[in-house]
Amino acid sequence: ENARHLDKGGAKALIALKKSLAVGKNVAMIADIPHGTPRDAGLGIVLLAxxxxxxxxxxxxxxxxxxxxEKSWDKTTINLPFGRSSIVIGPPIFVAAGADDAEMERKRQEVTVALNAATDEAYRLVDAPR
Structure with a gap:
């Protein structure tokens, strides 16, 4: 699934993001892949790291x-103004330059768990009774 996505423009995006990182910029991207499993990180973000x-x-x-x-594949959420907001930042996840396929899959799973934990905490913070 991830390899097919890279064939559809993902490789060009990955190269552009890597170039941005190489000149000292930070980049942000959504970790799950289009029409994949929602909130399940793809390998592209791990490969970039x-x-x-x-x-x-x-x-x-x-x-x-x-x-x-509700009808979107991943139940996309649009944040609206005039409410409480929360930003949760988890600990950095490093991927070794020599990571093999098994390590890449472990890191992909680690990213998924970390993003879900951050998301759950963000919702907990804004939805808690005041």
Missing amino acids: RLSGRPLVPVAITTSRRKVL
Whole structure:
């Protein structure tokens, strides 16, 4: 699934992101792959970390006022103004330059767990009774 996605423009995006990182910029991307399993990180983001030497930093942002697009494949959420907001940043995840396929899969799973933990905490913070 991830290899097919890279064939559809993902490789060009990965190269552009790597170039941005190489000149000292930070980049952000959604970890799950289009029409894959929602909230399940793809290998592309892990590959970028391996190639660039830069860590992955899991981040979740949400608001107490939001609209969930129930018919979208991943239940996309649109944050709305005039509510409480929360940004949760998890610990950085490093991927070694020599990571083999098994290590890449472990890191992909680690990213998934870290993003889900950050997301759950972000929702907990904004949805907690005041």
